[in-house]
Amino acid sequence: MDMGMTVLVVDDFATMRRIIKGVLKDLGFKNVIEAENGKVALSELKKEEIGLVIADWNMPEMTGIDLLKALRSDDRFKELPFIMVTAEGQKANVIEAVKAGVTNYIVKPFTPDTLKQKLEAIFG
Amino acid sequence: MDVALINPFIDATLHVLKTMGTTDAKPGKPYLKKDQQAKGDVSAVIGLTGESNGTISISFPEQSIVAVVSRMFGEPISNLNGDVTDAVGEIANMISGQARQKLEVMGRILHGSIPSVIVGKNHQIRHITTYPVIAVPFETENGGFTIEICIEE
Numbered sequence: 001m002d003m004g005m006t007v008l009v010v011d012d013f014a015t016m017r018r019i020i021k022g023v024l025k026d027l028g029f030k031n032v033i034e035a036e037n038g039k040v041a042l043s044e045l046k047k048e049e050i051g052l053v054i055a056d057w058n059m060p061e062m063t064g065i066d067l068l069k070a071l072r073s074d075d076r077f078k079e080l081p082f083i084m085v086t087a088e089g090q091k092a093n094v095i096e097a098v099k100a101g102v103t104n105y106i107v108k109p110f111t112p113d114t115l116k117q118k119l120e121a122i123f124g
Numbered sequence: 125m126d127v128a129l130i131n132p133f134i135d136a137t138l139h140v141l142k143t144m145g146t147t148d149a150k151p152g153k154p155y156l157k158k159d160q161q162a163k164g165d166v167s168a169v170i171g172l173t174g175e176s177n178g179t180i181s182i183s184f185p186e187q188s189i190v191a192v193v194s195r196m197f198g199e200p201i202s203n204l205n206g207d208v209t210d211a212v213g214e215i216a217n218m219i220s221g222q223a224r225q226k227l228e229v230m231g232r233i234l235h236g237s238i239p240s241v242i243v244g245k246n247h248q249i250r251h252i253t254t255y256p257v258i259a260v261p262f263e264t265e266n267g268g269f270t271i272e273i274c275i276e277e
Contacts, residue, residue: 107221
């Protein structure tokens with residue numbers, strides 16, 4: 001895993017951004033930035049090179065699934081690793097995310113180990 | 125209200141607090157709540173839509189939520205600040221999601237809204253339907269809290 005890559009954490013709750021950021025820092029990631037919704041995330045993605053997006057589903061302004069769809073329709077972000085971390089664990093949500101091109105899916109609540117395992121599955 | 129709908133919310137509450145807040149909670153006996161008075165100093169309310177309409181809420185006294193959030197963040201929090209109120213919204217969101225996932229297994233598909241958080245002594249919680257409100261008290265080593273469930277038949 002490239003610990004120098006920039007990770008973008010997108011969640012409307014500061015609590016969850018703080019928890020995910022804490023786990024990433026503990027794992028050794030040096031550059032973690034935040035956005036409170038998909039719209040702000042898109043703006044961050046235009047500003048700097050992001051190596052991984054970790055996003056919530058339900059957010060005001062622009063949801064995580066809409067962010068994912070927007071990224072996958074843009075050639076620059078078709079392969080960008082995208083982990084959905086959401087309280088929405090119903091089958092229809094998971095299927096929609098997979099169809100939209102999500103890289104991995106975590107249902108809240110989760111432990112640091114779960115996030116670590118998903119990262120290892122993506123980056124080795 | 126079908127009492128079978130209550131257990132998924134109890135189980136979800138225990139799971140969320142244990143996983144994110146490393147807090148063991150013990151549920152008490154559910155009862156019919158007849159007033160709108162919140163049981164705590166900070167509450168989060170989530171609307172439910174889909175096959176049925178409803179609302180769920182969770183209400184914490186300051187002492188118990190400060191202890192839960194301190195454990196979530198891994199650092200001491202001294203009072204009911206913005207970090208704590210934000211965390212109550214996210215806790216409610218996770219309980220809603222977990223419970224709805226369990227309800228899906230029972231054949232009930234419900235969608236949850238983004239939580240609204242209310243702070244202050246003696247605030248009220250208004251459930252969106254006129255159906256009975258079932259309250260479930262919980263105890264932790266740092267005090268209690270209450271969830272309320274109101275779902276149309």
